[in-house]
Amino acid sequence: MVDYKDPKSTIAAVQVPSEGEAGKTGSWRSFKPVFNPEKCILIKSEKARCHICWMFCPEVAITKSRPPTINLDYCKGCGICSTECPHGAITMKKE
Amino acid sequence: MELKHESNSQATRGRHVEILTGNHAASHAARMARVDVVSAYPITPQSPVVEKISEFIASGEMSARMIRVESEQSAMASCISASITGARVFTATSANGLAYMNEQLAWAAGTRLPLVMCVVTRALAAPWSVWTDHQDAISQRDTGWMQVFCEDNQEIYDTVLEAYKVAENDNIFLPIMVCFDGYILSHTTMPVELLSQNEVDTFLPSFNSHLKLHEKIDEPVGVNPVTLPDPREGFPGYMEFRYRLQKTIEKAIDVFEDIERDFASLSGRNHGGVVRGYKMEDADIAIVGMGSASSQAKKAIPHLREQGIKAGVLTIRLFRPFPKARIREALKNVKQVVVFDRDVAYGLEGAISAELKSALYNRKHQPHVQGFIVGLGGRDFKTEHVIHGTKMAMEYAEKNEVPDETKWLGVDK
Amino acid sequence: MRKINKIFTFTYNNYSDWRIIKMASKNADRALVEIAFHGRGGQGGITASNLLVKAAYNTGKYPFVMAFPVFGPERRGAPVGAYARISTHQLFDRTKIDEPDIMVIMDHSILKSVNPITSLKEGGTLLVNAPGTVNDFRKEYGVHPSIKLGIVDILQIDIDIGLMIGGNIPILNTPILGAFCKLFEDIPLDVMLDVIKEKFSGNGKATLNAKGATIAFESLQVS
Numbered sequence: 001m002v003d004y005k006d007p008k009s010t011i012a013a014v015q016v017p018s019e020g021e022a023g024k025t026g027s028w029r030s031f032k033p034v035f036n037p038e039k040c041i042l043i044k045s046e047k048a049r050c051h052i053c054w055m056f057c058p059e060v061a062i063t064k065s066r067p068p069t070i071n072l073d074y075c076k077g078c079g080i081c082s083t084e085c086p087h088g089a090i091t092m093k094k095e
Numbered sequence: 096m097e098l099k100h101e102s103n104s105q106a107t108r109g110r111h112v113e114i115l116t117g118n119h120a121a122s123h124a125a126r127m128a129r130v131d132v133v134s135a136y137p138i139t140p141q142s143p144v145v146e147k148i149s150e151f152i153a154s155g156e157m158s159a160r161m162i163r164v165e166s167e168q169s170a171m172a173s174c175i176s177a178s179i180t181g182a183r184v185f186t187a188t189s190a191n192g193l194a195y196m197n198e199q200l201a202w203a204a205g206t207r208l209p210l211v212m213c214v215v216t217r218a219l220a221a222p223w224s225v226w227t228d229h230q231d232a233i234s235q236r237d238t239g240w241m242q243v244f245c246e247d248n249q250e251i252y253d254t255v256l257e258a259y260k261v262a263e264n265d266n267i268f269l270p271i272m273v274c275f276d277g278y279i280l281s282h283t284t285m286p287v288e289l290l291s292q293n294e295v296d297t298f299l300p301s302f303n304s305h306l307k308l309h310e311k312i313d314e315p316v317g318v319n320p321v322t323l324p325d326p327r328e329g330f331p332g333y334m335e336f337r338y339r340l341q342k343t344i345e346k347a348i349d350v351f352e353d354i355e356r357d358f359a360s361l362s363g364r365n366h367g368g369v370v371r372g373y374k375m376e377d378a379d380i381a382i383v384g385m386g387s388a389s390s391q392a393k394k395a396i397p398h399l400r401e402q403g404i405k406a407g408v409l410t411i412r413l414f415r416p417f418p419k420a421r422i423r424e425a426l427k428n429v430k431q432v433v434v435f436d437r438d439v440a441y442g443l444e445g446a447i448s449a450e451l452k453s454a455l456y457n458r459k460h461q462p463h464v465q466g467f468i469v470g471l472g473g474r475d476f477k478t479e480h481v482i483h484g485t486k487m488a489m490e491y492a493e494k495n496e497v498p499d500e501t502k503w504l505g506v507d508k
Numbered sequence: 509m510r511k512i513n514k515i516f517t518f519t520y521n522n523y524s525d526w527r528i529i530k531m532a533s534k535n536a537d538r539a540l541v542e543i544a545f546h547g548r549g550g551q552g553g554i555t556a557s558n559l560l561v562k563a564a565y566n567t568g569k570y571p572f573v574m575a576f577p578v579f580g581p582e583r584r585g586a587p588v589g590a591y592a593r594i595s596t597h598q599l600f601d602r603t604k605i606d607e608p609d610i611m612v613i614m615d616h617s618i619l620k621s622v623n624p625i626t627s628l629k630e631g632g633t634l635l636v637n638a639p640g641t642v643n644d645f646r647k648e649y650g651v652h653p654s655i656k657l658g659i660v661d662i663l664q665i666d667i668d669i670g671l672m673i674g675g676n677i678p679i680l681n682t683p684i685l686g687a688f689c690k691l692f693e694d695i696p697l698d699v700m701l702d703v704i705k706e707k708f709s710g711n712g713k714a715t716l717n718a719k720g721a722t723i724a725f726e727s728l729q730v731s
Contacts, residue, residue: 010331010339011268011305012206015317114562114573279602283576284558286565387602394600475603 025059029077031092033070039089042066053081053090115287117280120248121187121213121273122147123287124255126157127295128211131182134162134173138192139225140277141215145187159185167192171199178208179318181304183259186210189277190217190231197235203270204239204340206319207305209262210270211255212240216386216437217277218472226473227277229385229438232414233446239340241271241347242415244385248285250366251275253358256290256299260354263302267347269340274414276387278473290362298361344416351413369413370421374400378407380485381426381462383451384435385411388469388476392435395481406433406485411447419454427460433488434466435504437476444468444501463492468503480504539596541570541692542605546624547614549588552681553577555707556612557590559685563695563703570594570694578604587618610692613637614680619649630654633691635728637662637684642729660687660728662720671720679720682708686721687728697725 041048043066054064061074062081070081082090115123121144125133133152135145151157162173167188174184188196193214203210214232218224232242243258245251251273258271275281290298306318326332352368359365373393375381380399382392389410399406409425411418426432436445443449448466455461465488470476484504491498543560545553554577561573575592591605607629613619616638628634633656638645642659651657665671666678673679682704689697704721705714 010335013319013322013331013336014306015320015330016314112565114558114565114575276602278576283574284561285574285599286571390600390602477603478601 024073025076026071026073029072029075029095031077031079032072032095033075033077033079033081033090034093035067035070036089036091037067039087040067041087041089042068050086052084052086056080056084110288110290112286112288114284115248115252116143116282116284117245117248117251117275118143118215118282119147120252120287121255121275122151123289124252125159125185125211126151127290127292128183128185128256128259128299129296129301130157130159130185132160132162132174132177132184133186134164134170134177134184135186135188136164136167136170136192138167138189140217140227140281141187141189141192141213143281144213144215148185167195168199171196171203174210174212175199175203175206175208178203178210178304179206179306180309181302181307183263183302184208184210185212187213187215189215190219193231193235194219197238200235200238200240200270202319205336207268207340207343208270209259209268209302211258211262212270212272213251213255214242214272214274215277215281216274224472225277227279227387227437228471228473229274229276229436229446230471232272232274233438233440235272236415236446239269239344240415241269241344241351241413243271243273243413244411245273245275245280246386246390246410248280248283248287249364251280252287252289253362253364253366256295257351257354257358259299259302260357261347261351264350264354265303267343267350268305269344269347274386279387288362288364294361298358347416348413348418348421367410367412368421369411369418370425371410371412372425373408373410375407375409375425375429378405378429380404380406380431380433380489381409381429382406382433382435382481382485383409383411383447384437385414385447386437388435388437391476391478392481395478395485398478398482399485404485404489414447417450417454422451422454423458423460426455426462429462431488431492432462432464433485434464435469435476435481435484436466437470439468439471439501463488463495463497465491465497466501468501469505474505539570540599541594541610541694542608543592543594543610543612544605544608544624544627545590545592545612545614546618546622547588547590547680548618549586551614552679553588553590553612553614556614556681556685557592559681559700559703559707560688560695561592561594563685563700564592564594566699566703567695570596572597572599574599587622589624608632610635610688612684612688614684616645623649625649625651628655632656634658635660635684635688635691637680639664642731646731656691656730658687658691658728658730660684660724662687662724665720665723665727669716669719669723671716679717682717683720683724686723686725689721690725690728691730697722 037043041050051064054062059074061071063069079092082092164170174186178184216229216232218228219230243254245254254273258273262271322333355368374396384392392408434448436447438446440446445466452464467484545557547553557575561575564570565573572595578589610633611628613636631654635658639661645659662680662683671679689695689700701718704717708714708717
């Protein structure tokens with residue numbers, strides 16, 4: 001943690017990326033992403049490379065795993081993953 | 096630090112002396128400072144600085160990496176990136192090239208990167224001019240960079256070395272511009288005494304960065320994220336960073352003087368720290384200027400004294416941070432101050448005279464200050480101008496007049 | 509177009525008024541020598557001025573020296589100038605040299621298009637690379653009797669000893685520096701020859717340049 005009262009911490013602004021910088025943002029959500037494994041290319045083929053959802057998620061709430069998992073504690077419900085998934089494997093559902 | 100009364104830039108200890116242009120003096124200093132990365136874009140009259148460095152790299156005398164870029168903005172961006180990783184960086188530019196860097200200059204200062212940049216001063220277009228004045232450097236004075244102005248080629252060499260030591264000081268970490276007059280110094284050869292590489296290495300140990308991103312390859316960090324108006328848990332606000340920048344640059348005056356002392360004991364040469372006096376011991380009138388303007392004023396002193404005018408010259412070496420207290424101290428016995436600006440803070444007056452007045456305001460001793468605009472776009476600033484300007488200022492002082500409009504020597508009717 | 513010209517003349521006239529204020533004296537800088545080189549771009553005037561100040565510095569008599577070209581863009585063939593100041597005292601002057609003590613004309617052919625000789629100080633020294641005799645030259649160009657005049661035919665020297673670049677461009681600057689040493693005795697010829705040899709040590713022309721300088725030193729006519 002940076003102590004901003006320490007003069008050394010105000011030399012230059014350096015931020016170490018970590019999850020939940022702004023607290024548990026999962027409570028901000030109106031729509032939540034629902035993952036459909038049947039449509040996900042990563043499940044359909046073992047050789048497939050995709051993880052577009054992981055790459056686009058601005059909150060780092062999707063894991064780079066097979067299948068990807070969504071951490072709803074931090075997911076803000078922005079829907080970018082659902083828009084970007086080329087296979088339609090993520091749909092947004094009302095909370 | 097005591098006001099130094101004569102500059103001492105003559106060869107003293109039988110070291111190697113070369114006859115160098117101001118540009119090449121800067122290149123030699125960069126070579127001996129063991130700079131790691133150089134990135135610059137050519138512009139007259141700065142180009143020979145970097146051309147010489149690329150010769151040094153080609154011949155193996157220097158092991159720096161030269162990054163070729165397509166503009167000054169990219170040159171400064173490359174310098175910033177290199178410096179963040181912990182490299183010692185050098186660059187140089189002039190005039191519109193410096194103006195083109197403006198946005199990146201603020202990033203460099205805000206990230207507190209100890210870059211050293213030679214600004215070979217030249218008039219800002221339009222209209223186009225390749226000749227000297229201080230407008231380019233002066234117009235970047237509020238970016239958070241330190242600025243030093245040099246008067247001869249020896250001072251350029253020495254100042255570049257000092258600049259690294261000041262910029263990389265643990266309590267400073269700020270970028271610095273070493274400014275010298277285009278052509279008048281940049282293309283004029285003068286004897287320059289070079290230190291030995293051993294001496295430079297002792298004076299200037301390797302750079303210990305406050306960021307050291309090269310050591311953090313596996314733990315990525317974000318540099319300069321959006322910073323909120325107010326501090327939040329664990330992270331300062333914008334104002335905290337800017338507060339620290341200002342407090343640090345204020346401290347730089349003392350640090351600069353300490354380093355000047357170290358350099359003087361090493362080299363036997365003393366450039367006077369942040370301000371330098373010439374015949375100021377008994378002066379009633381102080382002529383104030385920077386770079387070539389102050390040299391020329393010194394040339395006029397014997398003529399003025401022959402006519403019974405007790406004048407001396409106060410050279411401002413460090414323009415940013417502006418050494419207010421040192422200037423007040425140096426001017427405490429003079430009745431009058433005449434300022435020659437090779438620049439204009441358009442819509443106000445010459446930048447030096449405006450800042451000098453602010454340094455004297457609200458104080459007990461307030462000598463009469465009269466500024467003149469001279470030598471823009473490379474026009475010769477002659478000894479006659481100094482004499483005439485001083486006499487004009489004396490008339491104003493006698494009549495207790497302070498004209499609001501600026502006075503342009505040689506152009507005013 | 510006419511309007512622009514008018515603005516230019518207006519400011520220029522204004523500026524020239526400045527020069528009416530005459531300097532009190534130059535006594536304060538008694539040990540200051542100002543030298544002007546006039547030639548064409550590419551004839552080596554700038555190199556000559558640099559070698560000259562180096563030699564002056566090496567004599568030990570003039571610890572403060574500076575050499576500079578006419579500031580601005582450079583063009584091969586155009587009449588250009590290079591200047592030098594050598595002094596026993598610290599140099600503060602950063603202006604052009606308007607009235608030199610010594611003037612060197614690298615090539616007499618430029619006198620057809622410009623005449624810098626008029627700016628030479630009364631009692632000054634003039635060194636010209638020209639064929640013919642010194643008396644004819646003084647008559648032809650009306651050189652003031654107070655001026656010490658030196659004439660040397662460097663083109664002939666270059667042809668005689670083969671001091672050329674690529675066989676057809678004569679080298680003027682090193683011989684003229686040799687002749688300079690005869691007119692200005694504060695710089696001995698051997699000091700100048702050392703500087704010339706050091707400068708050209710890289711390209712194998714050191715001896716030839718030094719030879720040219722020596723011949724010019726010996727064949728200079730002075731009046």
